[in-house]
Amino acid sequence: MPSQQSEPPDARLARLRGPQPPQPYTARKITALTANPACARRAVLDAAGVDKALLAQHVGYEPRFGQSPFALAREKAFHGLVKWGGYAELIRLLREQLSVPVAEAHVTDLNEVGGNTALQVRERETRRLIAHVASGQDVRLILDRPVLTLEVAGQTAYLEPDALTHRIEGKFHVVLIRSFAAIDGQANPTAVAEAAKQAAVYVLALRRAFDAASLPTEQISHRFLLVCPKDFSNRPYGSLIDLRQELDALQFQLSRLRRAEDLTAGLPETATLDTTRSTDELSSSIEALDASYTPSCLSFCEMARYCRDEADGCASPARLGNGVRNDLPGIDSTRTALDYLDGVAAPGEAEAEAADLLRAAARLRRLRRGAA
Amino acid sequence: MAVSLEELERRLSHLRTELREAVRARDKAETTRIRRALREAEAAWEHALESESESESESETGPDDEALLTEPPAPRASATADAPRRKERPTHGSIPIREQVHQALTLLGAPASPKLISSTYEAFFTESLVATKLASLRRDEERSFTAQGYARPYYICAALTHDRLVPARGLLALSTWPVERRIIGPLSPRADFLTHTVGTAEQIQRLTTAGHPAPDAAWRLLRRFALTIPGAYDAAAPEPDPARVITAAYAEATVHQQEDGQQRQAAAQRARTQLADVQQLFGAAPMRDALRDASGTLS
Numbered sequence: 001m002p003s004q005q006s007e008p009p010d011a012r013l014a015r016l017r018g019p020q021p022p023q024p025y026t027a028r029k030i031t032a033l034t035a036n037p038a039c040a041r042r043a044v045l046d047a048a049g050v051d052k053a054l055l056a057q058h059v060g061y062e063p064r065f066g067q068s069p070f071a072l073a074r075e076k077a078f079h080g081l082v083k084w085g086g087y088a089e090l091i092r093l094l095r096e097q098l099s100v101p102v103a104e105a106h107v108t109d110l111n112e113v114g115g116n117t118a119l120q121v122r123e124r125e126t127r128r129l130i131a132h133v134a135s136g137q138d139v140r141l142i143l144d145r146p147v148l149t150l151e152v153a154g155q156t157a158y159l160e161p162d163a164l165t166h167r168i169e170g171k172f173h174v175v176l177i178r179s180f181a182a183i184d185g186q187a188n189p190t191a192v193a194e195a196a197k198q199a200a201v202y203v204l205a206l207r208r209a210f211d212a213a214s215l216p217t218e219q220i221s222h223r224f225l226l227v228c229p230k231d232f233s234n235r236p237y238g239s240l241i242d243l244r245q246e247l248d249a250l251q252f253q254l255s256r257l258r259r260a261e262d263l264t265a266g267l268p269e270t271a272t273l274d275t276t277r278s279t280d281e282l283s284s285s286i287e288a289l290d291a292s293y294t295p296s297c298l299s300f301c302e303m304a305r306y307c308r309d310e311a312d313g314c315a316s317p318a319r320l321g322n323g324v325r326n327d328l329p330g331i332d333s334t335r336t337a338l339d340y341l342d343g344v345a346a347p348g349e350a351e352a353e354a355a356d357l358l359r360a361a362a363r364l365r366r367l368r369r370g371a372a
Numbered sequence: 373m374a375v376s377l378e379e380l381e382r383r384l385s386h387l388r389t390e391l392r393e394a395v396r397a398r399d400k401a402e403t404t405r406i407r408r409a410l411r412e413a414e415a416a417w418e419h420a421l422e423s424e425s426e427s428e429s430e431s432e433t434g435p436d437d438e439a440l441l442t443e444p445p446a447p448r449a450s451a452t453a454d455a456p457r458r459k460e461r462p463t464h465g466s467i468p469i470r471e472q473v474h475q476a477l478t479l480l481g482a483p484a485s486p487k488l489i490s491s492t493y494e495a496f497f498t499e500s501l502v503a504t505k506l507a508s509l510r511r512d513e514e515r516s517f518t519a520q521g522y523a524r525p526y527y528i529c530a531a532l533t534h535d536r537l538v539p540a541r542g543l544l545a546l547s548t549w550p551v552e553r554r555i556i557g558p559l560s561p562r563a564d565f566l567t568h569t570v571g572t573a574e575q576i577q578r579l580t581t582a583g584h585p586a587p588d589a590a591w592r593l594l595r596r597f598a599l600t601i602p603g604a605y606d607a608a609a610p611e612p613d614p615a616r617v618i619t620a621a622y623a624e625a626t627v628h629q630q631e632d633g634q635q636r637q638a639a640a641q642r643a644r645t646q647l648a649d650v651q652q653l654f655g656a657a658p659m660r661d662a663l664r665d666a667s668g669t670l671s
Contacts, residue, residue, distance in 0.1 A: 085488065085568070086561030088600035095602065102602060103627050105562035114536040115658030140558060235599075 012264050013048040016285075018274025022049025024119075025157035030150070031197040032300045034253035038292035040263045042301060045273065045289075047155045047260030052302040054275045059283050061309075063302040071179070078179040079162070082227060082236050087142055090163070090175075093227065093238045098168045100141065107142040119158045122147040127209060133166050134215045141167050142175075148205035155260060161202040162227075171221040173240070174202045182228045182237050192226065192241065199224040200246035204254075222247065263289070295321050329354050377424065380417040387413060470509060472501045473528050473544060481571040482564035483531035483545040483554055492568075495589035496575060510544060514654045517547075521649070529653040531556050534639040537647060539655030547653050551643050557635035559628045566621045566628075569597040569604075573614040573621070580614075597621075 014022075029046045036042065045052055056063050082089050087107055094100040111117070113125040126146040132138040143164040150157045163175035176199050180191045203220060210217045223240040230237035271285040286306070293307040293316065301307075311319040315333040318325040324334075330350045331337050339345040340355045341362055347355035387410045394402040476493040477484060484492075486506035493501040513527045527547035530539035534557035545554045556564075572594050576586040591611055598604040598612040604620035605612055643652055651657075 080487075085597070085600070086565040088562075088565055088597075091562065092600040102624060105628060106558035107561050108558055109541060112541055114533070114538045 013044075013260065016044070016264065016267075016271065016273045017048045017050050018272065018276060020051065020275060023051055025049070025152060025155055027157075027159050027198045027201040028300075030152055030157060030201050031194070033152070033257065034197075034250055035300065036292055036294065036297060037253050037256050039290075039297075041286065041289040041291040041303065041307070043257065043260050044263050044267075045303070048264075048273060050273045051275060055273065055282065055286075056302045056306055058275050059279055059286065059306060061303070061305040063305065075179045078229060078234070078236075079177050081234055082177050083144065087144070089236050090142060090227070093236055094141065094165065094167065097238055098225075098240075100167045104139070104141045104167050106140045107144065108140055109144045110146045111144060119147055123149055123158065127213065130164075130172075130206075130209060131213050131215065134172075134210070134213075134219055139166075141165060148202065148209055150201065150205040150208060152254065152257065157205075159202055159205050161199075164206075165225065168221070168225070168240070171219055172206060173221045174199050174206065174224040175227060176202075176224060177227045177236075180228055181231065182239070183231050185237075185239070187226075187228055195226055196224070196241055196243060196246050197250070199226075199241075200243050200250045203243055203247060204250060292318070294318050294325075327354070327357070331355075377417065377420050380413060380420060383413050384410070384417060467499070469501070469505055470513070470528050472497075472499075473506065473509065474526060474546065476501070477528075477544065477546050479571050479575050480568045482567040483540070483543040483556065484564070484568060485542050486544060488568065489544060491589075491593060492572065495587060495593045496579075498587055498589075506544065510539075510654070514650070517653065518650055527653060530554070530655045532639070532643060532652075532655050534558075534560070534635050537639065537643050537651075537656045538658055551640040551652060552633075552636040555636040555639045555643070557632060557639065559632040560636070563625060563628050563632045565597075566601070566625045569594075569601060569621045570618050570625075572597060573617045577614045 025046060033039075033042060033046060045055070053063050091100075091105055095102065108129060110122055110126055110129070113121050116122075126143070126148065129138070129140065129143065130146070133140050143166075145160050145162065146164050148159045148161070150159060161174050162177045165173050165175055176195050178191065178195050180188050203222070203224065206220050207217050210220060221240075222244050223242050225238050226241050227236050227238045229235065267285070267288050270281075271288055272281055273285055275282075286303075287310075291303075291307040291310065293304070293311040295308075297304040297307060308319065315335045317328045317331065317334055317337070320334070328334075328337055331340075331354055336345065337355075337358060340347045340351070341358055387406055391403065391406045391410060394406055472493050473489055475497065476489045479496065480488070480492055486503040489506065490501040490503040493499070509528055510530060513529060516524070517527050517529075525548075529545055529547045531543040531545045531554045532538065532551070533540050534555050540556040543556065572590070576590055576594060579586045579590075594614065594617060595605075595612050598617045598620075601617070601620050601624060603623070604617045606616070647656060
């Protein structure tokens with residue numbers, strides 16, 4: 001990625017990263033970033049392609065999460081099963097549940113193009129093939145692992161949806177294959193929401209590709225096909241899930257994201273995120289980037305534990321969750337809030353209302369305790 | 373195996389000397405450590421010996437193929453003469469791996485992935501065929517073909533993509549098949565899948581007529597095929613009916629036949645005129661960027 005871009009901002013990001021190869025920008029990272037758009041730390045780390053797990057380890061916070069090897073193996077096995085025998089199960093699914101005619105069985109494997117697996121090459125081939133299919137020159141039922149691009153925070157992300165299908169109601173549908181079970185047609189809602197967010201990223205990337213090729217974007221469905229194991233068996237089951245809400249949210253968040261280069265411009269010249277450097281250097285550079293910690297970070301960010309300790313240190317209200325943060329508008333520390341309650345400090349004009357509410361809450365609490 | 377046999381043998385004798393000294397010195401911790409290292413080195417030595425003997429026997433199959441095909445186990449036993457190892461893995465080594473792949477592919481009748489080849493072979497021949505061992509097979513075969521050319525009655529070769537005529541990802545085929553059969557167009561994965569189904573069902577039928585009921589694994593394989601073909605499977609019946617599966621597979625195959633056939637013909641024609649013999653079997657060289665913009669290739 002960096003070889004083709006030689007403008008100063010990218011060079012700055014590359015310099016921050018140091019000699020390590022950059023980590024690719026994935027759909028997972030984009031959804032994490034849009035889940036917490038105020039986090040400059042994550043934006044810069046991802047844009048620079050820093051290995052966050054390694055970085056967290058270097059500054060003394062071994063990330064305790066990560067994908068379980070069992071889950072990964074299961075996911076891989078299920079993928080293999082769905083695509084087994086020339087996508088037989090996927091074709092059956094499309095035929096039985098989405099009434100695709102039998103004559104439609106054209107597939108193209110975009111995992112490699114003529115023996116070449118480079119993302120750029122696959123992306124060009126994907127674009128060419130989509131243009132052919134969209135303009136009706138060619139027919140494809142399934143495109144296996146196409147490559148799409150999306151501009152995120154001034155960086156180009158290469159995205160690989162599990163598959164694309166063109167033959168449901170004559171529209172392009174993104175296909176996601178996930179290994180959590182759908183029991184009686186009901187799957188774990190958190191997992192589905194996660195998948196939907198990722199699918200929204202792919203749909204958006206697909207729209208950009210259509211725009212770039214000046215093709216009509218009406219051909220892209222606002223639903224995606226989620227394929228997961230049916231009940232307690234291993235047979236794939238599929239359902240179309242509406243994405244309009246996720247798409248709107250994602251578009252809004254992406255438009256709000258500040259460009260990573262602007263964020264790095266505020267860093268001191270000596271800043272580095274090179275994981276071979278000393279812990280002190282790294283810590284001071286990380287501190288220079290504003291984080292916006294919320295407890296939900298723990299479930300998707302490798303740096304979360306570092307940020308949590310930092311939030312603990314400055315008694316940030318967000319450390320206790322979004323509810324507490326929203327109850328304390330304008331008050332940036334729980335210590336200040338306590339001072340207001342104890343009458344040690346007087347709240348300013350902007351904080352008066354919040355302080356009044358807090359006092360009322362404290363009084364109620366005392367009353368209740370007295371009654372009990 | 374990166375380390376050579378000689379090197380390992382040197383290491384073994386060195387470790388034995390060390391062990392003798394440690395035992396004399398009554399250094400218990402050291403003894404345990406050396407013993408462990410010794411065991412590891414011995415295992416590595418066994419492994420290296422095994423892979424060497426394998427590659428030897430594979431290259432042996434070259435010149436005197438006819439003799440080998442009639443009695444394959446003989447030269448292998450004399451070449452290795454390693455009784456304990458043979459006892460450990462009784463099934464392995466009786467039939468060369470390329471022979472196993474040949475049998476499975478002949479049965480399936482169309483280019484197939486290593487995974488399918490291994491599950492088919494294991495289903496019908498009740499012998500194991502490790503799919504990961506097939507990874508290097510195509511390359512070995514290509515090397516042997518380049519060196520001697522048509523010295524063997526058949527080669528395990530590649531399926532070719534219809535547009536660029538490069539080897540299709542993860543598919544093995546037989547050199548005795550015409551090029552058309554080895555072309556992979558947009559419809560070919562499905563068409564080949566139907567061919568595999570018919571091949572499996574017919575083999576089960578043959579076995580049944582011959583009075584040898586097909587193994588359970590073969591029925592399971594057929595069931596898996598049948599489940600994804602419209603009209604091939606009766607949910608009420610415990611086992612799929614091979615005749616019905618064949619009819620259903622043919623019915624779907626006729627739908628795709630014309631378009632797929634045309635694409636295969638056109639690509640095969642191009643392959644015959646543009647490619648050398650070795651490339652017709654093992655595919656054109658992987659794509660370079662200069663070739664990319666010739667966009668007329670996709671029909």
